Amino acid sequence: MYSLSRLGAPLLAALMFSGPALADIEISDAFVRATPPGVDVSAAFFRVHNTGGDDRTLTGASTDKAATVELHTHSEQDGVMKMRRIDGIEIPAHHDHRLAPGGDHLMLIGLTQPLVDGDRVELTLQFSSGDPVIVTAPVWSAQTEMDVENRIEENKHHHKMP
Amino acid sequence: MTGSPLKTLRILLVLTAFLMAGMTAAFLLRPGASETSSGNSLRLGGDFQLQSAAGPVSLSDFRGHPVVMYIGYASCPDVCPTSLAVMAQGFRRLDMEQQARVRGIFVSVDPDRDSPEKLAEYSAFFHPNLVGLTGTRAQIDQVVQQYGAYYRIANLDNSALGYAVDHSSRLYLIDADGQLNEVLSHSITPEELATKLRGLL
Numbered sequence: 001m002y003s004l005s006r007l008g009a010p011l012l013a014a015l016m017f018s019g020p021a022l023a024d025i026e027i028s029d030a031f032v033r034a035t036p037p038g039v040d041v042s043a044a045f046f047r048v049h050n051t052g053g054d055d056r057t058l059t060g061a062s063t064d065k066a067a068t069v070e071l072h073t074h075s076e077q078d079g080v081m082k083m084r085r086i087d088g089i090e091i092p093a094h095h096d097h098r099l100a101p102g103g104d105h106l107m108l109i110g111l112t113q114p115l116v117d118g119d120r121v122e123l124t125l126q127f128s129s130g131d132p133v134i135v136t137a138p139v140w141s142a143q144t145e146m147d148v149e150n151r152i153e154e155n156k157h158h159h160k161m162p
Numbered sequence: 163m164t165g166s167p168l169k170t171l172r173i174l175l176v177l178t179a180f181l182m183a184g185m186t187a188a189f190l191l192r193p194g195a196s197e198t199s200s201g202n203s204l205r206l207g208g209d210f211q212l213q214s215a216a217g218p219v220s221l222s223d224f225r226g227h228p229v230v231m232y233i234g235y236a237s238c239p240d241v242c243p244t245s246l247a248v249m250a251q252g253f254r255r256l257d258m259e260q261q262a263r264v265r266g267i268f269v270s271v272d273p274d275r276d277s278p279e280k281l282a283e284y285s286a287f288f289h290p291n292l293v294g295l296t297g298t299r300a301q302i303d304q305v306v307q308q309y310g311a312y313y314r315i316a317n318l319d320n321s322a323l324g325y326a327v328d329h330s331s332r333l334y335l336i337d338a339d340g341q342l343n344e345v346l347s348h349s350i351t352p353e354e355l356a357t358k359l360r361g362l363l
């Protein structure tokens with residue numbers, strides 16, 4: 001204990017938070033869709049940043065809020081939306097990949113409880129190599145999501161801050 | 163199964179119907195063009211009857227109300243709720259008096275998972291003026307065909323879902339006389355939808 005405190009608070013803090021900073025995978029912009037009544041499936045979306053020098057593949061995920069989590073993608077073919085399960089999502093070295101509405105998503109199947117706007121869902125993401133990555137995602141209704149997207153759009157248009 | 167020439171042909175035919183409907187809207191949407199007589203008919207739209215939690219509902223019950231209709235399924239986690247949220251947001255951009263007049267219809271093509279009771283709750287979650295309907299396979303197929311929509315149950319052997327439903331994702335704008343006015347992309351914004359609704363009020 002005494003030897004630890006000798007390191008000083010700033011250094012201690014740096015050590016404590018060094019885990020995520022050293023990892024090659026960072027997750028941002030995560031959210032999970034709120035569920036309308038009677039629906040026990042949902043979708044999770046986020047952006048994966050692969051800051052490392054190796055290609056990585058998202059191979060699966062789990063959460064205590066759903067019996068099953070699968071990787072899914074949407075494709076639009078001749079105006080018809082098709083949702084299918086996929087085995088993995090590759091994120092090349094030094095690249096980002098966004099799981100976004102209308103495209104790739106984590107499908108949460110067999111929810112243990114309804115997901116309400118403002119809830120939080122902890123997701124454990126597995127990659128082809130390296131440690132699992134844990135991300136806590138807020139639950140948003142499609143409405144909230146639209147408001148957020150609008151704000152992002154507005155910020156883009158009115159971005160005059162120094 | 164997915165890429166069979168017959169399926170592709172069917173999709174192409176559906177899309178051709180969309181295109182022709184758009185190009186000849188003025189002609190097609192003249193008064194009296196509401197009934198489709200055969201599958202080859204270019205006249206999209208028309209009356210139909212489906213089941214709600216409160217009993218049978220026909221499009222003609224909505225006379226006097228502009229209607230936005232969407233065809234999908236409730237366990238669709240992404241495309242359907244987004245489209246219904248756009249519809250609800252479009253309604254909310256109208257003033258109170260206008261908003262009170264518009265109606266939404268959500269047609270589920272997945273009656274095995276979506277009972278009328280479930281659809282009632284599901285729809286009200288988005289907007290109080292949105293009703294959820296489904297029916298027998300024959301009733302559903304009739305609406306789908308009348309409006310130039312498309313769906314297919316896709317068995318997913320590798321998924322805990324069991325099956326997904328491939329489907330077209332469009333908003334059908336129907337005027338207060340029950341005539342199909344326009345078929346809208348689901349990427350329309352709430353503001354654009356509200357503007358179109360004001361045009362029908």
Ligand SMILES: [Cu+2]
Nearest residue numbers: 072083107239
């Ligand atoms: Cu999915």
